[in-house]
Amino acid sequence: MITAERKPLEELLGYIAPYSRILLLGCNECVTVCAAGGRKEVGLLASALKMAARKSGKELQIVEHTLERQCDPEYVEEVASMVAQADAVVSMACGCGVQQMAMRYAKPVFPALNTKFMGGSERQGVWDERCAGCGNCLLGVTGGICPIARCAKRLMNGPCGGSANGVCEITPDVPCAWHLIWERLEELGQTEDYLEIIPAKDWKTAQGGGPRKIIREDLAE
Amino acid sequence: MKTNSNLEKVLAAGHLAVTAECGPPRGAMPDKVRERAAFLEGVCDAVNVTDNQTAMVRMSSLSASVIIKQAGFGLNPLLQMVSRDRNRLSMQADILGAYSLGIDTMLCLSGDHTKFGDHPNAMNVHDLDSIQMLQMVKGMRDEGKFQGGQDIKGDPPKMFIGAAANPFAGPNVQVRAMRLAKKVRAGADFIQTQCIFNVDKFEQWMEIVRKMGLHKQTAILAGVTPIKSVGAARYMQKKVPGMDVPQEIVDRMAATPKEKQPEEGIKICVEMMERIKKIEGVSGFHIMAIEWEEKVAEICEKAGLLPRPQL
Ligand code: SF4
Ligand code: SF4
Numbered sequence: 001m002i003t004a005e006r007k008p009l010e011e012l013l014g015y016i017a018p019y020s021r022i023l024l025l026g027c028n029e030c031v032t033v034c035a036a037g038g039r040k041e042v043g044l045l046a047s048a049l050k051m052a053a054r055k056s057g058k059e060l061q062i063v064e065h066t067l068e069r070q071c072d073p074e075y076v077e078e079v080a081s082m083v084a085q086a087d088a089v090v091s092m093a094c095g096c097g098v099q100q101m102a103m104r105y106a107k108p109v110f111p112a113l114n115t116k117f118m119g120g121s122e123r124q125g126v127w128d129e130r131c132a133g134c135g136n137c138l139l140g141v142t143g144g145i146c147p148i149a150r151c152a153k154r155l156m157n158g159p160c161g162g163s164a165n166g167v168c169e170i171t172p173d174v175p176c177a178w179h180l181i182w183e184r185l186e187e188l189g190q191t192e193d194y195l196e197i198i199p200a201k202d203w204k205t206a207q208g209g210g211p212r213k214i215i216r217e218d219l220a221e
Numbered sequence: 222m223k224t225n226s227n228l229e230k231v232l233a234a235g236h237l238a239v240t241a242e243c244g245p246p247r248g249a250m251p252d253k254v255r256e257r258a259a260f261l262e263g264v265c266d267a268v269n270v271t272d273n274q275t276a277m278v279r280m281s282s283l284s285a286s287v288i289i290k291q292a293g294f295g296l297n298p299l300l301q302m303v304s305r306d307r308n309r310l311s312m313q314a315d316i317l318g319a320y321s322l323g324i325d326t327m328l329c330l331s332g333d334h335t336k337f338g339d340h341p342n343a344m345n346v347h348d349l350d351s352i353q354m355l356q357m358v359k360g361m362r363d364e365g366k367f368q369g370g371q372d373i374k375g376d377p378p379k380m381f382i383g384a385a386a387n388p389f390a391g392p393n394v395q396v397r398a399m400r401l402a403k404k405v406r407a408g409a410d411f412i413q414t415q416c417i418f419n420v421d422k423f424e425q426w427m428e429i430v431r432k433m434g435l436h437k438q439t440a441i442l443a444g445v446t447p448i449k450s451v452g453a454a455r456y457m458q459k460k461v462p463g464m465d466v467p468q469e470i471v472d473r474m475a476a477t478p479k480e481k482q483p484e485e486g487i488k489i490c491v492e493m494m495e496r497i498k499k500i501e502g503v504s505g506f507h508i509m510a511i512e513w514e515e516k517v518a519e520i521c522e523k524a525g526l527l528p529r530p531q532l
Contacts, residue, residue: 153305153331153345157352157403159396160331161387161415162462169462170336179392194396197403200309200353200368 001030001120002094003127004037004113006045012090013052015110019087020059022049024112025079025101026066027093034127037092037113039066045092045112070097076104083107117149135205135212141193143184148201150177156198223362226326226381227297228267228411230532231505232440237498238505239526240299240413240442241265241517244274245285254280258289258296260514264521266529267299267326269413269507273306276338283315287322299383300324303332308348309357309368316361320378328383328413329354351384352407358382359408382408386441387415388426390463398429405439412439413507416446416457419465420496427500436502443497444507447516448486451475487520494524 016022024046032038046062053060063082067075070093083089088108091098095115102109117129132149138156139146148154152170159178162169168176185191203209222229231238241261246253261268268289272282279285286298300319302312319327331351335343349357349368357368358380365377384404388397401412417423423443430436448454451474458466470489477485497503506526510517521527 152334152336153350154347155331155350157350157400159391159400160463161385161390162333163391164462165391170334176391182392182396191399194399195402195406197352197356197407199356200349203348 001033001118002096003034003116003119004031004094005116006036006041006092006113007111009048009052012045012049012110012112016049016060016088016090019108021061021063021085021087023063023065023079023082023086023089024049025070025089025091025093026064027070027091027097028066028068029070031092031094031097031113032066034121035125037094042066042092045090049090067093067097070094071100073100073104076100080105133206134201134203136202138198141196141198143181143188143190145177145180145184147177147181150175150180156201223410224325224379224381226267227532228299228326229381231266231530232411234530234532236505236530237503237526238267238411238440238442239265239508239521239529240267240269240505241508241514242269242271242511243285243289243514244271244511245280245282247277247279249280251288254285254288255292257514258292259294261296261517262294263529264518264527265296265508266505267297269299269301269328272301272303272330272332273338274333276305276333276335276340278339283319283322283324286319286324290323297326298324300327301330302327302354303330304347304349304351304354305332305335305345308346312349312354313357313361313367316358316378316380317373320380325379326381326383327358328385329358329409330385352403355382355384355404355407355409381410383411383413384409385415386412387463388417388423389415389419389465394422394426395429398426398433398435401430401435401439402433405435409439411504412441414441414444415463416444416509417493417497418446418457418470419467420493422465423497424500427502431502436504440504441502442505442507443494443500443503444509445490445494445497445520446509446511447483447490447513447520448474449513450479450482450486451477453486483516487516487523490520491523494520498524 026037026042042064046064050060069075083105090110090112091101092112098111118131119127119129122128129149134148152168163176166179168174243257270282270286282301286300289296289298329351335345360366362379365373386401454471454474457464508517
């Protein structure tokens, strides 16, 4: 899923300073799961903004709403009348949702979140990065652990000389991806596979080729 | 001979090779480069010129290499190149430039993470990793082709290609030897190892290396570093990931009076070199006397590595 964290309140207050009628719009997908921008977080942020505004003598009108999916034009269409009543939109979706709103409505749209990475849940309340969307997945030859997103140097033939005690040289908080890959290859009895050189990556399928698009001819209208 | 590299000639003639390190200054100071390089005159077969070492900005490795080459000390610069700071276009452009300026020996590295340096906000490039970089440089030399597949015009850049190896890092010594195998297959003509302090562990690694026959396919130069003080020993033991400094070395430095520590550090270094010399499959030494280039001659002298062969 796409993970995100809420921006500091001061930054958001700065964005909305010129406006008094705000539509605060959450999203029911990934950002709900990572507790950053779902219905609950919309409620919490609305109160926090109102309280902070009141302290500086300003009365904010905030309409709270959470869409099923903010990156989908169909759902974004649903809020047309709410947007019409607002001076500005504060979106609690990931960057994709924020842009969907910005492309559809001629109103200022501000992000309430910092979108972080594609990851998974390590344990309750902890998410870590797992995939960098390189467009040509290597997991089949790296024991199911991604060297692009999880190795600090994106080494495809690691481990580097800084791998020690299972952790990455950059910080003991990050496991060394190549240590994990080796453990997996051992577990699977595939350690000989490590000797295969993974050749230079074609970054065209990643961001090197410019903004990417998927067209499914069978589905596209 | 694959190249005109002096290092290749020394190794081919069967001598124990010696390389030493020279770090470019953090300013536009060509005199400083010459001053440090002068200490290495006549004591090594190639001088490693580091590339933004520890992710701190310094004069470029290529420029400092050219300054050293032109300084008239008869030194052969060994161009270090990290994949952290350049993509494949930039690396190949620099290789063409370096070769045009008379540089024929290089080292392919991934480089320390930017987190450790003076620009922690910078993006790490890592378009290629060090192994893919070896493949690229070898392809340029042996096939006359750019990494992208097109032909290089004129004479291909004939680089004698090196890589680094760390026998002491994780996950274990077996993987470290297998990683060396990948580097050799990718095109490493020679290897410079991480600083060796734990000779027993290095021997274990060399044993696997010999079993795999890698010492016959590449020249392994054992990395050594003289320790200046007990503080430096403790720092390397505790703070440098992938460095293995046994407690007995720290204790020995600690038991030495402060003013005698530099001397003791050099003694330890030479003793280790004597032990390493006896290990089958070691083809020479890489001496990393960081900011202490003036001691390399003394170390080489004491280790019986002087004079250097003139080929
Ligand atoms: S290899 Fe590419 S697609 Fe696969 S997990 Fe890693 S970044 Fe994602
Ligand atoms: S320590 Fe492991 S994860 Fe970190 S940069 Fe090196 S190989 Fe990659």
